[in-house]
Amino acid sequence: MIARSAGERPARPWVASPDVTASGPPRLLVASRVVPGPHEPALAPGAVVVDADVITAVGPPEVLAHRYPHAERVDLLGATLVPGLVNAHVHLAFEPERDPVAPPADRPTADLAAAVARNARRLLDEGVTTARDLGDRDGVVAAWRTSGALGPRVLTAGAPITTPGGHCWFLGGEVYGPGDLRQAVAERAAAGVDWIKVMAGGGMLTPTSPRPWETQFSDDALAVVVDAAREAGLPVAAHAHGTATMAACARAGVDTIEHGGWLSGPGASPGAAPATDPRPEVADAIAAAGAVLVPTRARGWRSWPPEGDLDGLLARLAWNASRGIRMVVGTDAGAGPGVFDDVVDTLTLYRAAGWSDAAVLAMATTEAAAVLGLGDRVGRLAPGYAADLLAVDGDPTRDVEALRRLRLVVAAGRDHVPT
Ligand SMILES: [Zn+2]
Numbered sequence: 001m002i003a004r005s006a007g008e009r010p011a012r013p014w015v016a017s018p019d020v021t022a023s024g025p026p027r028l029l030v031a032s033r034v035v036p037g038p039h040e041p042a043l044a045p046g047a048v049v050v051d052a053d054v055i056t057a058v059g060p061p062e063v064l065a066h067r068y069p070h071a072e073r074v075d076l077l078g079a080t081l082v083p084g085l086v087n088a089h090v091h092l093a094f095e096p097e098r099d100p101v102a103p104p105a106d107r108p109t110a111d112l113a114a115a116v117a118r119n120a121r122r123l124l125d126e127g128v129t130t131a132r133d134l135g136d137r138d139g140v141v142a143a144w145r146t147s148g149a150l151g152p153r154v155l156t157a158g159a160p161i162t163t164p165g166g167h168c169w170f171l172g173g174e175v176y177g178p179g180d181l182r183q184a185v186a187e188r189a190a191a192g193v194d195w196i197k198v199m200a201g202g203g204m205l206t207p208t209s210p211r212p213w214e215t216q217f218s219d220d221a222l223a224v225v226v227d228a229a230r231e232a233g234l235p236v237a238a239h240a241h242g243t244a245t246m247a248a249c250a251r252a253g254v255d256t257i258e259h260g261g262w263l264s265g266p267g268a269s270p271g272a273a274p275a276t277d278p279r280p281e282v283a284d285a286i287a288a289a290g291a292v293l294v295p296t297r298a299r300g301w302r303s304w305p306p307e308g309d310l311d312g313l314l315a316r317l318a319w320n321a322s323r324g325i326r327m328v329v330g331t332d333a334g335a336g337p338g339v340f341d342d343v344v345d346t347l348t349l350y351r352a353a354g355w356s357d358a359a360v361l362a363m364a365t366t367e368a369a370a371v372l373g374l375g376d377r378v379g380r381l382a383p384g385y386a387a388d389l390l391a392v393d394g395d396p397t398r399d400v401e402a403l404r405r406l407r408l409v410v411a412a413g414r415d416h417v418p419t
Helices: 061-067 109-125 140-145 178-190 219-231 243-252 280-289 310-322 343-352 357-363 366-371 400-404
Strands: 027-034 046-051 054-059 072-083 085-090 128-133 153-156 196-199 236-242 256-265 292-294 389-393 406-411 414-416
Touching (some): 027 389, 109 406, 236 243, 243 256, 256 310, 310 343, 343 400, 357 400
Parallel strands (some): 256 292
Antiparallel strands (some): 046 054
8 A cells, every 4th residue: 555644635536547547639429419417408419529538528519520620530329428327335345246244354355456356347337437435455445546457436445444343344444442543544544545434333244243223333433533534634434224323423424324224123024124213303414414325225126135125115215305315326336235237226226216317317427426525527528527428328317227228438538348
């Protein structure tokens, strides 16, 4: 890991590798339709000028062809250009093919690094050009980022801060006493993380941790983590499945609440989904604090957990929104049922819960980028924004499943043909 003096903040990662950018003359991408943002009027036909890793113009093809006579023209007729997708919760070092409850405790660092590289490619294959990694080990995500490999822009949190034997202790983030919390944040800041991740509650992956609906850290401890992160200029993401933990996160002032399933106790029978208790006063506190929820449902949300409560899940998501809680898309790819090749299935969850296709697309582009602190350069097709875009057959603002028909992915100006 790169040594850095305390207090010196690294620049936010702009491309997967700052050393490798797209080269060559500007390109004029011409498509049948350009959607600058999910709630912005489309251009039909439309064009986007890409110069290295930045978009320099969006407009009618003939106007831009005249203005940029030396640009290399790329015809994507029949396709729609949309912003690249943002996945706000992934674990690149995890492998969804492996037993989800067999943690990467004893695996060599090189294995984890190989998984990161592989999973980063998979994210591009599904059109994800920006992702926030919320837990790895040994700094493998930060190391990958400097490798120059083609992949999405990735924000990293390093090892999540947890209690001894607590949720995901095997990632190396155990803190043994309240006096060590401030140091834990400082170490991560010095290592160049973009977010601080704290396991505020127990989790499903870790049999030794408190139960998923139980809280791991006291209010005082969470307050120290948030305060230390603020001092270091870093936002805080908190893992919280339970209603009590979500309430604690709102009190502490975290920036995002991960999972947020309103769990309150065990299910009625073995194999059944845990009991839930969505409390209006907690929802109002979350909304008032401006904490954003990342529900992290993955592919297979219709049938997971096996004896789940699908109608209840959909109703709770809609209820969150009705209480003013902002939500963005994250899949927890790598953990549990989370995979790296079907973010579109997660998008259909929100549609099933009542969102329009355009609103769902916003949750995975403009809104997610804003929550990740990248709203001024990621999530839209506009001059000055990153050259992160997708060419798809169909119009995702009317049917998000059109995103399955990817023709081309451009990530920081570099082309990737999905496989
Ligand atoms: Zn996670």
